[in-house]
Amino acid sequence: MAATTDAPVALKKNYLTALKEALDEEMQRNSLMLCQGEDIGRLGGAFGVTDGLQAKYGEDRVVDMPISEAAIVGSAVGMALNGMTVMAEMQFIDFISCGFDQIVNMMATYHYRTAGEVNIPVVVRGPAGAYGGGALYHSQMNEAWFCNSPGLKVVCPSTPYDAKGMLKAALRDGNPVIFYEIKELYRKREIEEELPTEDYIVPLGKAAVRREGTDVTLVSYGQNVYHCLDAATELEKQGISAEVIDLRSLVPLDEETIFNSIAKTSRVIVVNEAPMTCGFAGEVVARITTKAFHLLDAPPSRVTRMDTPVPWVKPLELHVLPSVDKIVNEAVRLVKF
Amino acid sequence: MGHVRPTDEQFFRTMIRLRHVEKALSDLSASGQLRGSLHLCEGQEACPAGACAALEKEDYLTATYRGHGYVLAKGTSLDKLIAEVLGRSTGLCKGKGGKMHLFDQEFGVLGTNGIVGAGVGTACGAALASKLDGTNRVAMTVFGDGANNQGHLMECWNMAVLYKLPVIFFCENNLYSEMTPLSRSHGNINLSERARGFGLHTESVNGNDPHAVFEVVSKTADRARQGQGPTFIEAMTYRTTGHYQADSGTAYRTKEEVEDWRSRSPILLLKQRIGAIAEEIEAEELAIVQASVTKALSEPTPNPNQAMTEVFA
Ligand SMILES: Cc1ncc(C[n+]2csc(CCOP(=O)(O)OP(=O)(O)O)c2C)c(N)n1
Ligand SMILES: [Mg+2]
Numbered sequence: 001m002a003a004t005t006d007a008p009v010a011l012k013k014n015y016l017t018a019l020k021e022a023l024d025e026e027m028q029r030n031s032l033m034l035c036q037g038e039d040i041g042r043l044g045g046a047f048g049v050t051d052g053l054q055a056k057y058g059e060d061r062v063v064d065m066p067i068s069e070a071a072i073v074g075s076a077v078g079m080a081l082n083g084m085t086v087m088a089e090m091q092f093i094d095f096i097s098c099g100f101d102q103i104v105n106m107m108a109t110y111h112y113r114t115a116g117e118v119n120i121p122v123v124v125r126g127p128a129g130a131y132g133g134g135a136l137y138h139s140q141m142n143e144a145w146f147c148n149s150p151g152l153k154v155v156c157p158s159t160p161y162d163a164k165g166m167l168k169a170a171l172r173d174g175n176p177v178i179f180y181e182i183k184e185l186y187r188k189r190e191i192e193e194e195l196p197t198e199d200y201i202v203p204l205g206k207a208a209v210r211r212e213g214t215d216v217t218l219v220s221y222g223q224n225v226y227h228c229l230d231a232a233t234e235l236e237k238q239g240i241s242a243e244v245i246d247l248r249s250l251v252p253l254d255e256e257t258i259f260n261s262i263a264k265t266s267r268v269i270v271v272n273e274a275p276m277t278c279g280f281a282g283e284v285v286a287r288i289t290t291k292a293f294h295l296l297d298a299p300p301s302r303v304t305r306m307d308t309p310v311p312w313v314k315p316l317e318l319h320v321l322p323s324v325d326k327i328v329n330e331a332v333r334l335v336k337f
Numbered sequence: 338m339g340h341v342r343p344t345d346e347q348f349f350r351t352m353i354r355l356r357h358v359e360k361a362l363s364d365l366s367a368s369g370q371l372r373g374s375l376h377l378c379e380g381q382e383a384c385p386a387g388a389c390a391a392l393e394k395e396d397y398l399t400a401t402y403r404g405h406g407y408v409l410a411k412g413t414s415l416d417k418l419i420a421e422v423l424g425r426s427t428g429l430c431k432g433k434g435g436k437m438h439l440f441d442q443e444f445g446v447l448g449t450n451g452i453v454g455a456g457v458g459t460a461c462g463a464a465l466a467s468k469l470d471g472t473n474r475v476a477m478t479v480f481g482d483g484a485n486n487q488g489h490l491m492e493c494w495n496m497a498v499l500y501k502l503p504v505i506f507f508c509e510n511n512l513y514s515e516m517t518p519l520s521r522s523h524g525n526i527n528l529s530e531r532a533r534g535f536g537l538h539t540e541s542v543n544g545n546d547p548h549a550v551f552e553v554v555s556k557t558a559d560r561a562r563q564g565q566g567p568t569f570i571e572a573m574t575y576r577t578t579g580h581y582q583a584d585s586g587t588a589y590r591t592k593e594e595v596e597d598w599r600s601r602s603p604i605l606l607l608k609q610r611i612g613a614i615a616e617e618i619e620a621e622e623l624a625i626v627q628a629s630v631t632k633a634l635s636e637p638t639p640n641p642n643q644a645m646t647e648v649f650a
Contacts, residue, residue, distance in 0.1 A: 136438060308644055312438070
């Protein structure tokens with residue numbers, strides 16, 4: 001039947017478009033904001049996140065930088081000290097290591113070492129994550145390095161709505177934020193959604209319950225949220241009710257949402273793509289065991305990447321990464337515990 | 338010291354094999370049989386062909402994600418290289434490294450790398466080791482024009498000059514880093530002049546002429562072996578395809594510019610020079626490459642349990 005109203009057809013947007021809109025709107029509202037990165041201007045970014053921004057805001061505010069990650073993040077600190085807000089793009093988040101010193105020793109500590117006199121409103125963002133055949137240096141989730149550097153906030157949205165709202169929140173936060181975008185989600189059709197037409201932010205430090213359940217809590221972020229949701233569907237067939245929490249923000253961490261869930265389920269699995277040893281899942285488990293031990297009926301558990309680099313060939317890559325099967329198996333084990 | 342300079346026919350053979358390898362890989366990529374980014378060196382084949390012919394088997398090499406030509410020209414088995422790219426357990430690194438991360442100790446190939454500039458320090462270390470152990474090996478490290486802006490390279494140049502390391506910094510200046518021309522990413526586009534600022538000896542060469550590349554690398558390798566230290570070679574060349582398979586290579590370059598370089602492609606030039614035999618060589622090399630791809634495709638991918646081995650020595 002033909003449509004009978006004049007209401008405009010709402011447009012679903014992908015994760016990448018959501019990020020682009022966030023940058024565009026923040027550039028619009030904050031004339032002291034600048035974007036810099038490799039091939040972000042004329043090209044619009046290797047993945048297209050900054051597409052069109054240079055044409056709109058000019059070469060002085062959307063700056064194409066040489067292949068010099070240390071200069072990209074180091075100079076962002078200097079601009080921030082002069083009252084500017086900077087979005088610094090890493091073409092892949094793996095390359096952030098080339099600017100590591102400037103981030104962990106300078107960007108992270110300036111507010112502290114000046115006893116709060118200055119803020120460093122810098123967002124370092126870039127595509128992250130495996131599952132796509134990027135091999136060792138185009139696949140990493142290296143968030144733990146930065147979670148271990150006080151002064152940095154670390155976030156990772158998993159939906160278009162959050163991608164936009166959290167990027168806007170990060171750019172207004174006043175603290176340096178390392179912003180993990182999941183490249184496998186950039187253009188994923190299944191997760192496209194309508195976005196509000198009015199200005200909105202998603203506050204950093206708030207987790208989201210993506211699915212309610214009563215038997216086991218699956219805590220995750222980024223791409224693994226979808227693995228957890230698929231696992232929950234599978235578990236339901238086996239009579240197990242799983243609750244899925246999307247952390248969204250690692251630093252600061254929303255402990256309350258996690259503990260509230262465990263109060264219901266008494267069992268928890270933390271799932272992430274980074275290697276297990278000293279990965280963020282370990283931190284979540286540590287907080288649960290120290291602060292919510294009394295709520296548990298089984299030891300908290302982790303499903304993470306194995307402690308290996310990300311190998312090239314698909315069967316090896318998939319073997320070391322979290323999967324729906326691994327989550328389901330672990331949940332079944334915990335429920336029987 | 339020094340090698341006999343290969344003939345036109347020999348250079349043509351090396352380059353056409355590389356071209357066929359790249360064509361095969363890009364076909365596999367297009368048909369979904371090869372995952373991830375693929376960086377071709379079409380138009381730049383004279384650099385690997387010329388440079389590696391001037392090196393000894395024992396000499397060291399590091400190169401970029403675009404470096405499979407160097408690895409092949411250095412002597413690495415075609416079968417093992419193809420098998421690695423296709424993720425087979427018979428590959429150079431048993432499928433763990435993949436197409437951007439080739440390694441073959443037997444031929445001194447200390448790695449191609451997915452991180453811009455990453456192998457430059459490795460080459461300096463190999464050169465220092467060679468100096469210390471008296472083997473007189475030279476290390477050649479290949480990188481692009483864009484890589485010159487990485488701090489790591491500048492640290493390495495200084496170190497190499499300071500300790501007179503037997504290292505050759507081979508810069509493939511193809512005028513672009515990804516989609517950015519030199520003039521939009523370098524304060525001083527004269528890369529040799531920048532290198533001289535560090536005290537490096539420099540050479541410039543037509544990177545589309547394998548003979549010229551051979552001569553300059555021979556000369557600078559001799560120099561390095563005689564204890565006269567490092568050289569920065571700037572080889573002027575051009576990739577006639579995009580940066581990687583998803584880039585047409587035309588959005589940021591004019592058609593005329595690409596066509597002009599295409600008409601000066603090293604393979605085309607040599608083909609015209611050697612005449613009828615070119616087609617014969619081309620057919621032979623095509624058959625070799627096809628056989629290698631077929632062989633690799635029939636070989637097993639590694640057992641998933643292999644993923645957890647070799648993390649530590
Ligand atoms: C440290 C780092 N930054 C960025 C990239 C992304 N990247 C891959 S290739 C490339 C361009 C390199 O240009 P150039 O050095 O001129 O070599 P070419 O690709 O032209 O051979 C960039 C920016 C990377 N791989 N590593
Ligand atoms: Mg280049």
